[in-house]
Amino acid sequence: MPDLTLGMTNEETAYAKINLALHVRERRPDGYHRIETIFAFLDQGDVISVEPADQLTLEISGPFAKGLSSTDNLVLQAARRLAELSGVAQGARLHLDKRLPVASGIGGGSADAAATLRLLNRFWGLDHSLAALADIAKPLGADVPACVYSRTCRGTGIGQDLAIIAENELQGYAALLINPLVAVSTGDIFAAWDGIDRGPLGEGTVMAVARSGRNDLQKPAVALVPILTDMLQMLDGSEPIMAQMSGSGATCFALYDTLAAAAEAERHCRQATDNIWTMKGEFR
Ligand SMILES: C[C@](O)(CO)[C@H](O)COP(=O)(O)OP(=O)(O)OC[C@H]1O[C@@H](n2ccc(N)nc2=O)[C@H](O)[C@@H]1O
Ligand SMILES: Nc1ncnc2c1ncn2[C@@H]1O[C@H](COP(=O)(O)OP(=O)(O)OP(=O)(O)O)[C@@H](O)[C@H]1O
Numbered sequence: 001m002p003d004l005t006l007g008m009t010n011e012e013t014a015y016a017k018i019n020l021a022l023h024v025r026e027r028r029p030d031g032y033h034r035i036e037t038i039f040a041f042l043d044q045g046d047v048i049s050v051e052p053a054d055q056l057t058l059e060i061s062g063p064f065a066k067g068l069s070s071t072d073n074l075v076l077q078a079a080r081r082l083a084e085l086s087g088v089a090q091g092a093r094l095h096l097d098k099r100l101p102v103a104s105g106i107g108g109g110s111a112d113a114a115a116t117l118r119l120l121n122r123f124w125g126l127d128h129s130l131a132a133l134a135d136i137a138k139p140l141g142a143d144v145p146a147c148v149y150s151r152t153c154r155g156t157g158i159g160q161d162l163a164i165i166a167e168n169e170l171q172g173y174a175a176l177l178i179n180p181l182v183a184v185s186t187g188d189i190f191a192a193w194d195g196i197d198r199g200p201l202g203e204g205t206v207m208a209v210a211r212s213g214r215n216d217l218q219k220p221a222v223a224l225v226p227i228l229t230d231m232l233q234m235l236d237g238s239e240p241i242m243a244q245m246s247g248s249g250a251t252c253f254a255l256y257d258t259l260a261a262a263a264e265a266e267r268h269c270r271q272a273t274d275n276i277w278t279m280k281g282e283f284r
Helices: 074-086 107-122 130-140 144-149 186-191 206-212 219-225 229-237 259-272
Strands: 011-027 033-051 057-060 093-095 154-157 161-164 176-181 242-245 250-258 277-282
Touching: 011 107, 011 144, 011 176, 011 206, 033 107, 033 176, 033 206, 057 074, 074 093, 074 107, 074 130, 074 176, 093 107, 107 130, 130 144, 144 154, 144 161, 154 229, 176 229, 176 259, 186 219, 219 229, 229 242, 229 250, 229 259, 250 259, 259 277
Parallel strands: 033 277, 057 093
Antiparallel strands: 011 033, 033 093, 033 154, 154 161, 176 250, 176 277, 242 250
16 A cells, blocks of 8 residues: 655645445444444545644635634644644644535545644654554544545444555446535434344455445434435436445445546436535545
8 A cells, every 4th residue: 555644745635435335233332333334535525735833723714614613623633633642842734625514424524634644744744654643543533544544444343443455446436425415413323323233244345345235324314314315316316336325424425437427427416406515536
């Protein structure tokens, strides 16, 4: 795997996360759930940039900046944690271009925190490996270690025990993301899970595991956000390889053989309704 910490720019993409499958196995005594998931990452997302400064600060712009706090933001939480653990005395003037909808099941804040760790590791001249950054990321959220790698991987435990999958498995495939502009709380959706263990992920290629898999959070999310049924029907109508909800929702995804097919499906969805956010891309 190439070392993502090596790079020259003062910018980093917070890649959108997709759970190609998400099996919830058990509620643990601490309230978290044991899951089995396939994480995959689009080549699109939020963008974080940095300039030299004495203090740590954050400005937010972009289509989903509104309503996000710039003081307890996950970007600053990640920056403070990295500075503290690495004995960094300098600051950083951070900027977040918020392009992904907030609380939408595609990582969002988790991807931002992870991208901040990669960016500042470089900017402050630290030499943490990706594995070390993933470890540092653990307390920031269940999804943050996977977002540090931003590579297709299998996640177990609470989603933080990661096995990286061969890089080329999703090469050439594309995805369309569609969100009904309804924010969904991850904790609420896990709490509404029916407690039934429907079994582990399958074995085989990523595509085979994804196609034979499920998202166990889809049912509780549809109960809370009924318009998700329309989103999934719209995607099914575009004859994708598969369509499903990502994470705790409400973003749904569809997979295609080409980016052109994803673009065609996006046009159809946008003709059908204005009240959606969409993003298409290829896999990293
Ligand atoms: C649904 C997924 O996005 C799938 O990748 C993740 O499991 C959630 O990751 P996340 O948003 O980074 O989650 P966190 O911010 O750590 O947790 C938010 C809340 O979700 C619930 N939570 C999260 C992860 C997990 N394995 N079990 C849980 O029950 C907990 O109630 C927790 O308080
Ligand atoms: N940089 C950030 N971007 C988005 N949300 C943030 C950020 N920093 C803090 N938050 C808070 O985190 C909460 C969860 O948002 P986020 O977008 O990470 O959820 P999500 O898309 O459901 O993620 P996941 O797929 O990991 O469950 C939001 O309600 C928001 O208040």
